[in-house]
Amino acid sequence: MTTVQPDRSIRAASGLPGLRTETLSRTYPSGDGQVLALAPFTHAFPPGLTAVVGPSGSGKSTLLNLLAGFDEPTTGQVIVGDTPLTHLSEADRADFRLRHYGFVFQNHNLVSILSAQENVEFPLTLAGVPPRRRQDRARELLALVGLEGRAGHLPSQLSGGEAQRVAVARALAHDPAILLADEPTGNLDSRTGERVLGLLQGAAATGRTVILITHDRDIAAQADHHLSVKDGEVSLED
Numbered sequence: 049m050t051t052v053q054p055d056r057s058i059r060a061a062s063g064l065p066g067l068r069t070e071t072l073s074r075t076y077p078s079g080d081g082q083v084l085a086l087a088p089f090t091h092a093f094p095p096g097l098t099a100v101v102g103p104s105g106s107g108k109s110t111l112l113n114l115l116a117g118f119d120e121p122t123t124g125q126v127i128v129g130d131t132p133l134t135h136l137s138e139a140d141r142a143d144f145r146l147r148h149y150g151f152v153f154q155n156h157n158l159v160s161i162l163s164a165q166e167n168v169e170f171p172l173t174l175a176g177v178p179p180r181r182r183q184d185r186a187r188e189l190l191a192l193v194g195l196e197g198r199a200g201h202l203p204s205q206l207s208g209g210e211a212q213r214v215a216v217a218r219a220l221a222h223d224p225a226i227l228l229a230d231e232p233t234g235n236l237d238s239r240t241g242e243r244v245l246g247l248l249q250g251a252a253a254t255g256r257t258v259i260l261i262t263h264d265r266d267i268a269a270q271a272d273h274h275l276s277v278k279d280g281e282v283s284l285e286d
């Protein structure tokens with residue numbers, strides 16, 4: 049397993065804030081009625097890798113969007129460390145997200161006109177990290193994901209698996225306490241998927257809270273903790 053050491057020079061936090069929910073729920077208007085996309089859910093996510101599984105339409109993305117603060121809950125709240133995310137203004141929430149969250153999506157979402165190196169540097173550029181330090185950090189992370197030889201390549205010059213590994217490196221660049229991954233292995237063959245999973249496991253091994261939505265039972269089985277979502281109801285599998 050690859051171990052990702054927190055880079056204290058980038059984010060000098062003592063101890064990583066945890067993630068929890070309190071009676072978090074979401075309903076959406078639908079026709080004349082309402083759809084309960086997420087039933088009230090109270091949970092303290094343990095550090096480590098939590099896999100979230102469930103059939104299509106069960107509420108996984110709704111949960112992830114709420115955990116990220118991309119969506120407003122109908123009831124309850126998301127709390128990161130001591131900060132209720134829901135109580136922050138939109139601007140403060142965006143800033144909070146930049147500092148504490150990393151994201152990996154199914155379609156890597158790399159910036160097409162930036163090289164692999166520049167993509168990894170991007171969150172650090174936004175955070176105002178000086179060029180030299182962000183270049184060093186990006187080089188270190190590209191080496192970690194086994195792509196030191198691809199630093200100058202554009203996303204279009206990378207394979208799907210390589211692009212996803214760059215996306216993981218980018219998500220880790222600012223050393224986030226929370227890493228949210230939505231089907232990151234969905235477009236990858238199983239060997240490449242295992243490699244990306246190994247990177248997430250490495251990130252989780254250093255005390256981060258890593259939440260992974262996956263349809264792949266083999267991938268989910270390798271997580272430390274398991275949640276299952278069915279018709280908006282979240283249950284613990286372990």
Ligand SMILES: Nc1ncnc2c1ncn2[C@@H]1O[C@H](COP(=O)(O)OP(=O)(O)OP(=O)(O)O)[C@@H](O)[C@H]1O
Binds near residue numbers: 083107109111
């Ligand atoms: N913006 C919205 N407006 C109305 N209904 C929505 C909205 N977003 C989601 N839903 C409904 O909420 C329920 C949960 O959807 P969600 O996208 O969270 O499922 P999911 O488990 O992520 O599915 P998939 O695996 O297919 O991505 C579904 O019934 C969906 O139709």
